[in-house]
Amino acid sequence: MIVVDDLVKVYGRRRAVDHVSFEVEKGEIVGFLGPNGAGKTTTMRILTCFLPATGGRAQVAGFDIVDDSREVRRRLGYLPENVPLYLDLTVDQYLTYMGKLKGLDRSRLQTRLNEVVANCGLEHRRRDIIGKLSRGYRQRVGLAQALIHDPEVVILDEPTASLDPAQIREVRDYIKSLKGNHTLILSTHILPEVELTCDRVLMINNGRIVANDTPGNLRNLASSTQVLTVEVRGAVSAAQAALQPITPITRTSVVSDGLPVSGGARLELETSADVRGDVARALVGAGLDLLRLDQQTKSLEDIFVELTTEEPAAAAQEVA
Amino acid sequence: MRNVLSIARRECRAYFTSAIGYVVMAAFIAFTGLIFFLIVSQPQAVASMDGVFRNLAILLVMLLPLLTMRLLAGERSGDQGIGTIELLLTSPITEWELVLGKFVGSLLYIFALLAVSLIYPFTLGRIGDPDLGTIFAGYVGLLFFCGYCLAFGLFLSSLTNSQIVAAISSIVGLLVIWLSKFLGEVGGGKLGWLAWWSFMDHHEDFWRGLITFSDCAWYLSFIFFFLFAAKQMIASSRWR
Incomplete structure (x- = not known):
């Protein structure tokens, strides 16, 4: 469903994404795991056609992100890290606006609106101004926005950041319920989240993939040491x-x-x-x-720390 | 087309959910009302809108950038939220639809503004015998003039992340374009061509009741140019 081939993104002299390649199967939930600044957000922004890549190619739902950018965007739901919302609109107005921009017709929009509002636990907030909502509810509105057009591919950038534990569990359960019907990429730097929701983990550090395996295998790798x-x-x-x-x-x-x-x-x-x-x-x-x-x-956490902290030293050696 | 209307409706509505729409409308009504009163209360007043149109231009040059500053700069960082441009650019809409939607949205607001000002010709009609044709031409000219200012402001809004920078640079830019007319007149032969670039020469014809093809074409080409430039600016963020 998603094919990424040798993707490179250079900001000035810094390589934010350094020859990244991976594939995601239909219906899979894949977690991007890495410290802040590892290149998770940049990779997602390239896949959502927001940023151009410096090199390499990628396909989403069978369409090239450069040549068929609009077809890709039609099939894609995206929740950016900072949860951009129009604070002057109500939840219903906002979701209706986003649904229209994503090409839903009136009747379909109405049914989808009712569905996502129910699924994201927003029934009692539909007429509230978004600017007056708490952080947790804003996150849910952002999630609802990403799913309003029932996209084939969903990309969520740190969907549980700044939520309280109860809200994290709700969002996590909802993400799990999307499994099968949607192909999902989510990024996080919280380890248990990956273990609980994802079929596969892509550990990223300094723009490179340092591990690509199931949480179970990584855990075995961990427990064997x-x-x-x-x-x-x-x-x-x-x-x-x-x-x-x-x-x-x-x-x-x-x-x-x-x-x-x-x-x-x-x-x-x-x-x-x-x-x-x-x-x-x-x-x-x-x-x-x-x-x-x-x-x-050894815990998964240790492996993570190991993979993401030893890499610069190894890279430095390579250069030397 | 559907997307253009969706965006336009949202933009126009946003003027009325924030203070800016009301402030601009209040300033517009206060200013035009005062000018109108001062003109018609003179002893030998003529029943024409000429004086209002003539003085309105300077006000619009100051006010319209306040309407356009948020259109694109505000999507990057603004009071509606932060980084909403990311939502728009990852939606399946084209850059043209985005720019046109923003432009039409602000133009819709201008329609509301000019509709309010229809009270003046209506009053003139009650107390005198105005030339309705001239007034009609004046309004057509005003629409073109507003379209020019909005397209210019929209373009400058596409260049920056800061609404303040967008507003100030638009106001200064429009004033410079305006003054280039006088520069052309003072400079004489060598700088005479500058007058053509200023909107004032083209605007004045409309006040006199002239709707000429060349003036309309002049306004339309500049509006198109600014919108095209704004569209290219947005598209350039996706260029390799």
Whole structure:
């Protein structure tokens, strides 16, 4: 339904979107996940024909975003991040205006208006001036606007930003109810949101896709990695040497040498299996005092942080 | 066409849901009412609208940019909301439909404004014997003149994110265009061509009761040019 091929967007000297390619199947809900400034909004703006891409091509619902921009826009519902609304209109007036601009005829507009107003929980606010509505209701009006013409593709830029937890749950449930009939892309920097609503996650950082998988697979990837926190008293080099032969350990890092009270050192080990016994034996066998041994499972959050913070370092190395 | 009307209706209505529409209308009525009274209360007054039309131009040059400043600049940042241009440009409407809708919307408001001013010729008809043909031509000229100012203001509104900048630059721009007539007269032969570029020469014919093809064509081509320029400005945001 959405095919993005080698998309590039350059602002001055900064690459906001850096050779991004991905596909979204019909009926799928895909989450764009990334820190602020990662290129999520820019990518969405290109797909909605608001911004031109510097390079690359994209198709939405089978139409090219440059050559058949109007056909794309006809099939697209979009909720921008800042939720643009006409504050001087009532909810009904606003939705009617947007529906007309999206090409709905009078009778269809009336039925759709009643549907989205009901679905977005706006029945009691239809005659209210939008400028007098709370942030949560404005968000719902924005969502209703994106869906008024029953579009094939829906693009939502941070649809749950600045809502309270109860409102977030409502919006999330509504987004889930769109599944199947609509192809959906939503962006967020809130992890649980992706896990709860999306079929697939595209992690974006510095304009590049750093992961493209189901939340389940990413979670498996996460849970297959354990983090062991070890505190020992004695020479750190001796500890590192003792741990060397234990193969499941993929990474060893010294967090601090010379802890305040015990005077020991804290190490963090990443392992792909439970090696607590081996680690304990090896350290004690090397004549070190084992003060602490603590195992944690990596969360999706850790993976996210890892993917989005290590990338600049790796990129810098590439350049060097 | 449907989209043009939808946008025009929304724009025209927006003037009446915000203070600006009422302020401009109040200023218009107060100013024209005063001028009209001063003219007809003179001892040897003539039953004509000439004096009103003549003085109205300066007021409209000041007022109309206040109507057009929000049309496009206000969609980017304004009291109706922020970034609503994003909604318009991601809707399946063409740039022409957007610009024409905005223009027609503000023109509809002008119709309302000029309709109110019909009270003056009506009053003249009761107390004297005015030349209705001349008055009709004056109103046609006024419509063209307003169309010119609105299209010019709309174009400048497409250039900036700031309504204030759009308003001030439109007022200054229109005044310069106006004064180029006098520059042409003072400069004589070498600068004489400047007078043609000013709307005042073309506007004056209408007050005298002349509706000429060349004046109409002059106004229509400039209106088209400004609207086209505004359309290109909006479209350029999508150019690679």
